[in-house]
Amino acid sequence: MSRFAIPAKNPNFTIAVGLDRPLQEWFFQLYGPDADGEPLFFVDTRSNSRICELIREHADMTDSKAKHVYECIMLDLDPAEDRPQPA
Secondary structure, eight states, rough: OOOEEBEEEEEETTEEEEEETTHHHHEEEEEOSSSSSOEEEEESSSSSHHHHHHHHHHBBBTTTHHHHHHHHHHHTTTTTTOOOOOO
């Protein structure tokens, strides 16, 4: 499983996105300050376009890592594979 933390638009929240390889499903998790380690919002789907919609809606797209993860998922590529990543 690959899992990436990317910054949210709201600094009180964090986002985790990734690919569950055995199931071949993408996931999106939104965590808030009162989440007690559990996501406030969770989506898993085979649709990378749905995950990209959620990233655009909730993530800080000015962040280079968020852009990189978004672009990889848009191309249906796992961001964890050996590709150059922004610093």
